[in-house]
Amino acid sequence: MSIDHLLKRRPVDFDIHDIDLFSAEDQELKELSSTLGLSLSLEEMWTIRSHFLRIGRIPSDVELQSVAQAWSEHCCYKSSRTILKENVFSIHHPDVLARGDAGVMAFDDEHAYALRIESHNHPSAIEPYGGAATGIGGILRDVVCMGAQPIALVDPLCFGKPDRDLDVPPGVKHPRYLLRGVVSGIRDYGNRVGVPTVAGGIYFDERYTGNCLVNVGCVGIARRDEITRNHVGGVGDRLILCGGRTGRDGIHGVTFASADLTAESEEESRGAVQLGDPIMKEPTIHACLDVNRMGLITGMKDLGGGGLSCVVGEMALDGGCGAVVHLDRVPLKEEGVVPWEVWVSESQERMMLAARKEDVPRILEMFDLWDVPATVIGEAVEGHHVKLIWGDEVVYHMDLNFVTAGPEYCRPFVIREPTTVECVEFPQLPALDDVMLSLLREPNIASKEWAIRQYDHEVRASTVIKPLQGRMNRQGPGDASVMKPVESSWRGLGIAVGCNPWYTAEDPYNGGMASVDEVCRNLVSVGARPHAITDCLNFGNPEKPDRLGDFRDAVRGIGEVCRRLSIPIPSGNVSFYNESAGGVALPTPVLLGTGIVEDVRHCVTSDLKAEGGALFLVGETRDEMGASALFRRFGGRGGKVPDVDVDMLEHSIDLMMDAMSAGMVAACHDCSDGGVAIALAEMCIGGSIGASIDLRPMGDLPMTVRLFSESNTRWVVEVAKGREADFEAAMDGLAVRIGTVSGDTLSVKDGFKLGLEAMREAWTSLATMLG
Amino acid sequence: MKKVCILRIEGTNCEDETFAAFHKVGAEPERVHLKQLTGHAPLDLRRDLMDYDILALPGGFSAGDYIRAGAIFAARMKASLGTQLRDFVTQGRPVIGICNGFQILVELGLRPAFDEVMAPQPQVALYTNDSDRFECRPTLLRMDNRGSCVWTSGLGMGDVVMFPSAHAEGHLKFPAGEEDRFLERLDENDQIVFRYVDEDGQLAGYPWNPNGSPGNVAGICNPEGNVLGLMPHPERAMTRFNYPEWTRGRDGDDGDGLRLFRAVVGRN
Amino acid sequence: MVIADIRIELKHGVTDPEGQNTLKALELLGFEGVRAVRTVKVFEIDLDAEGDGALQMCENMCRKLLANPVIQNYQIELK
Amino acid sequence: MVIADIRIELKHGVTDPEGQNTLKALELLGFEGVRAVRTVKVFEIDLDAEGDGALQMCENMCRKLLANPVIQNYQIELK
Numbered sequence A: 001m002s003i004d005h006l007l008k009r010r011p012v013d014f015d016i017h018d019i020d021l022f023s024a025e026d027q028e029l030k031e032l033s034s035t036l037g038l039s040l041s042l043e044e045m046w047t048i049r050s051h052f053l054r055i056g057r058i059p060s061d062v063e064l065q066s067v068a069q070a071w072s073e074h075c076c077y078k079s080s081r082t083i084l085k086e087n088v089f090s091i092h093h094p095d096v097l098a099r100g101d102a103g104v105m106a107f108d109d110e111h112a113y114a115l116r117i118e119s120h121n122h123p124s125a126i127e128p129y130g131g132a133a134t135g136i137g138g139i140l141r142d143v144v145c146m147g148a149q150p151i152a153l154v155d156p157l158c159f160g161k162p163d164r165d166l167d168v169p170p171g172v173k174h175p176r177y178l179l180r181g182v183v184s185g186i187r188d189y190g191n192r193v194g195v196p197t198v199a200g201g202i203y204f205d206e207r208y209t210g211n212c213l214v215n216v217g218c219v220g221i222a223r224r225d226e227i228t229r230n231h232v233g234g235v236g237d238r239l240i241l242c243g244g245r246t247g248r249d250g251i252h253g254v255t256f257a258s259a260d261l262t263a264e265s266e267e268e269s270r271g272a273v274q275l276g277d278p279i280m281k282e283p284t285i286h287a288c289l290d291v292n293r294m295g296l297i298t299g300m301k302d303l304g305g306g307g308l309s310c311v312v313g314e315m316a317l318d319g320g321c322g323a324v325v326h327l328d329r330v331p332l333k334e335e336g337v338v339p340w341e342v343w344v345s346e347s348q349e350r351m352m353l354a355a356r357k358e359d360v361p362r363i364l365e366m367f368d369l370w371d372v373p374a375t376v377i378g379e380a381v382e383g384h385h386v387k388l389i390w391g392d393e394v395v396y397h398m399d400l401n402f403v404t405a406g407p408e409y410c411r412p413f414v415i416r417e418p419t420t421v422e423c424v425e426f427p428q429l430p431a432l433d434d435v436m437l438s439l440l441r442e443p444n445i446a447s448k449e450w451a452i453r454q455y456d457h458e459v460r461a462s463t464v465i466k467p468l469q470g471r472m473n474r475q476g477p478g479d480a481s482v483m484k485p486v487e488s489s490w491r492g493l494g495i496a497v498g499c500n501p502w503y504t505a506e507d508p509y510n511g512g513m514a515s516v517d518e519v520c521r522n523l524v525s526v527g528a529r530p531h532a533i534t535d536c537l538n539f540g541n542p543e544k545p546d547r548l549g550d551f552r553d554a555v556r557g558i559g560e561v562c563r564r565l566s567i568p569i570p571s572g573n574v575s576f577y578n579e580s581a582g583g584v585a586l587p588t589p590v591l592l593g594t595g596i597v598e599d600v601r602h603c604v605t606s607d608l609k610a611e612g613g614a615l616f617l618v619g620e621t622r623d624e625m626g627a628s629a630l631f632r633r634f635g636g637r638g639g640k641v642p643d644v645d646v647d648m649l650e651h652s653i654d655l656m657m658d659a660m661s662a663g664m665v666a667a668c669h670d671c672s673d674g675g676v677a678i679a680l681a682e683m684c685i686g687g688s689i690g691a692s693i694d695l696r697p698m699g700d701l702p703m704t705v706r707l708f709s710e711s712n713t714r715w716v717v718e719v720a721k722g723r724e725a726d727f728e729a730a731m732d733g734l735a736v737r738i739g740t741v742s743g744d745t746l747s748v749k750d751g752f753k754l755g756l757e758a759m760r761e762a763w764t765s766l767a768t769m770l771g
Numbered sequence B: 001m002k003k004v005c006i007l008r009i010e011g012t013n014c015e016d017e018t019f020a021a022f023h024k025v026g027a028e029p030e031r032v033h034l035k036q037l038t039g040h041a042p043l044d045l046r047r048d049l050m051d052y053d054i055l056a057l058p059g060g061f062s063a064g065d066y067i068r069a070g071a072i073f074a075a076r077m078k079a080s081l082g083t084q085l086r087d088f089v090t091q092g093r094p095v096i097g098i099c100n101g102f103q104i105l106v107e108l109g110l111r112p113a114f115d116e117v118m119a120p121q122p123q124v125a126l127y128t129n130d131s132d133r134f135e136c137r138p139t140l141l142r143m144d145n146r147g148s149c150v151w152t153s154g155l156g157m158g159d160v161v162m163f164p165s166a167h168a169e170g171h172l173k174f175p176a177g178e179e180d181r182f183l184e185r186l187d188e189n190d191q192i193v194f195r196y197v198d199e200d201g202q203l204a205g206y207p208w209n210p211n212g213s214p215g216n217v218a219g220i221c222n223p224e225g226n227v228l229g230l231m232p233h234p235e236r237a238m239t240r241f242n243y244p245e246w247t248r249g250r251d252g253d254d255g256d257g258l259r260l261f262r263a264v265v266g267r268n
Numbered sequence C, D: 001m002v003i004a005d006i007r008i009e010l011k012h013g014v015t016d017p018e019g020q021n022t023l024k025a026l027e028l029l030g031f032e033g034v035r036a037v038r039t040v041k042v043f044e045i046d047l048d049a050e051g052d053g054a055l056q057m058c059e060n061m062c063r064k065l066l067a068n069p070v071i072q073n074y075q076i077e078l079k
């Protein structure tokens, strides 16, 4: 069936069609949606048709494309909004200064920091290098348009198993290829713009093979009076488009992100994939922050999903205005880009500024100094309509209230019974020495140094606690990094990630709670008090009730803990449709947490410090082996996924923070994948020193449970010499003594005994595989 | 007060911490875009290189390090600022190139510059690390200069300092077959300033030497000693809290970078 | 043994930041009449194989490692 | 207008870490009989110039920017 008869070409000397929705049959409406790449449902097409019937004319292609962008899942959160409102947006905190493209939190009396995390999953599955690089570009823009200087990047990533065989399903790329491409993309972009990549994670599971996840986060710092708005200041403000030129690249990125991946995605979605140009971005950041500091602009917003179509509408509407834009003034990369393409293109490295007319010349001068194109393309007007002009022709004239009032769905969902199985199928285990080495070699636990050192994690010279910690050139893993963002102050900002998709897969509610627990533990480990979280929620197709049920429960779990700990979530991102022919990716909420360090000179690292140091375990260990690293490695089944006792978490954070500022703690590492045993091994590796351990004080549990249970809210702590009694008293019964730092082996009474070199060799084996 | 020109183009980074480093030792630094020195800027922003006492080429990725690291920046400087730069150097004013700045000095022909101030063509190259990867890691450097270099006058010979490295192209390459001759010549002229060493202060291989440079050379100066180029970042070692092992105990709040920057700023 | 010359270029319409930045640098250096710069990557590979077998192997290398068909084209030439 | 194909290769004896790394990756992927991999960079330049003038211009570009004579050779071909 052809829909050509519905496309009415206008008699002008450029390419524009009006689309005859009025005479289209339902089947033709569906066909229009798919042929034009709109990704709109039939019901949504009906709504649009009624709107135009009301105003008495058919839409132009520019108008129809624009609505499709605005109503995509990616832009309007139609499936998730009600759930987010209830659980996330409703957590209020006086330190939240703004919720814009990035969230803004108070840092000290004079400064604020911005934070945001976002996914770039689908583009990265198709073209890992460009997909990841443009992900970094996008998240930087979100932070810059709050008026903040980016100071740190974060990159939690999920891939299929790196050691799987080389045959992969059609349309899918091997995890190692994807990993190399993604890490190179983040490295080249992040390093070239001079923002350190200080935290992240690489998670491997077969279920990510067809659908890798690339989440990128950014934190920025600003003086409080530099925080900008993401909208125009008022009627008469000029709209200045700056940065890269606009082309056909990146067309339909958001609609691409709002559908499952297929074997053909590679061919079909080429237009949505871009490479990014950090050397346009870097001066654009400078110029934007300069004109903001000089007080020359009234608002600023980045061009991300939906391109101009989203940014103009949102900037005008939020500023209480309408807008007139001369679309033909937009600088183009190539000839022949037609109006609707200009309006929705997602070409990289672009920002929109709003400024009073009299400030425009100076702004243009500043951009010229940096050789960054900047063009006045329109202005804010009275009312709430946006009008687009090409030559003398009006190609778009729409009421913003309609365009931005995207649908909001309460889609059906089902809540699964969590697999809280009392009767566990405990795996057959080899000797405990071998279990340990095997776990250290497990790609999810093994050292990620291969990636971390390809990122410049020290540029800007403010990374005071680094991602790898311990003796030089023999470091072990850290839990969080700490930035010292203000030259004249000792105050610091801890940055950490929390993510455990295996818990979420077995028990979404507990999984959501556990990821908050993890991010808090990580922050506390270095001496940072949890302050804010930004979340990237990666789930499957929300039109399938079980996927949406997982989403809802995970968000409920996250919201529950955050609300009770009073940790706001001032920004975040939802990524649905993480599915491919090979199945659905693990439900993966990724949290980026920030914590305040009162004085960075009191920070603590994970490496064991000195012979004779007393080792304590803080927190309660239970038989919670469900979805543990041990079970995943050796084939255990069932078991309870670790629960979070929120009161205990809150109390423990307070006690640990006090002990740290009192200087009692010499080293600290949280217990996560692999439990106490792996935490101890990692602390030994970082400190290049052994420990002798007796786990009997942990209580009446089987040895394997003591060693490998992943119960939440626990840390292994080395206490400074002479402070043992103080510490034990301060911890109010939560800490038990489990051993002493000594020698060059890690030996656990009635457990195992391993040399440092054997542990290090196993732990660093992933690098060899990745080459 | 010493005026410092921190020169940048698109893609330069590390200028903020280089600024902070000079500021900390009491100089008056300014970030200056190359176009401000060549007259291609609004009137109030134009600057003259000769008004500055010190020139710093910070690290980063000028122009993305496309083609070769530093090549584009160097070519633009040479074309638009060549004569002034030559004068600046011959007058003995201190110049430092850090990381990308070192790559720029090399591409400019300002390093090693045995016989002339600025050679018409590069005489050495800073090439891809042996690991074929960007390497961000702390590095220990032994100061091996016998006294010609003004930048290290605050350090003693044999002192070991920690300046972090972060680069993909830091392997110093001499013309094939002439490696030994070049190394000898550099040594004779007292142009070798820093060498990568291990914890015992001894020359050692990867990862102590992060890029595979022959003779473990990390930084060199001109025979007159006023122009220093080095791969590692002294501006990232201004306080002890920049150190990889500071939580393992280290005295004082100062970092080794201070001694380098103080040496030129304190001098008259 | 053959020497394979595998030439990988960006597809039309894919932006080439390296080419663009090189173009800009050439212009600033005063070169006139430079209309466009594209960067191409070439792998020169010594192979213990001949004729069709070698060609097939190179095809495979391109598909599995050297090129990304989404954004790049490749040409293989045996010498 | 001509298209200049400027080929920048490493001088004999200069090690090529990228080539070596690629060789290793190909071996890991199971390719057998790969003896060596060398990487070459090509700039394809559209020039408003002809013949000797164009050649001279490309020579200049190489000397001023595109090649470092310490480690690299260049070849220019006009198409």
Ligand SMILES: Nc1ncnc2c1ncn2[C@@H]1O[C@H](COP(=O)(O)OP(=O)(O)O)[C@@H](O)[C@H]1O
Binding pocket: A074, A075, A076, A084, A088, A089, A099, A100, A101, A102, A103, A116, A142, A304, A305, A535, A536, A537, A569, A570, A571, A572, A573, A574
């Ligand atoms: N899961 C979430 N948690 C908290 N805030 C969220 C979440 N998802 C989206 N947000 C917020 O909703 C707003 C709109 O998001 P989005 O449309 O993705 O932004 P952008 O226009 O920058 O792409 C942003 O302020 C974002 O931080």
Ligand SMILES: [Mg+2]
Binding pocket: A101, A142, A302, A304
């Ligand atoms: Mg945004």
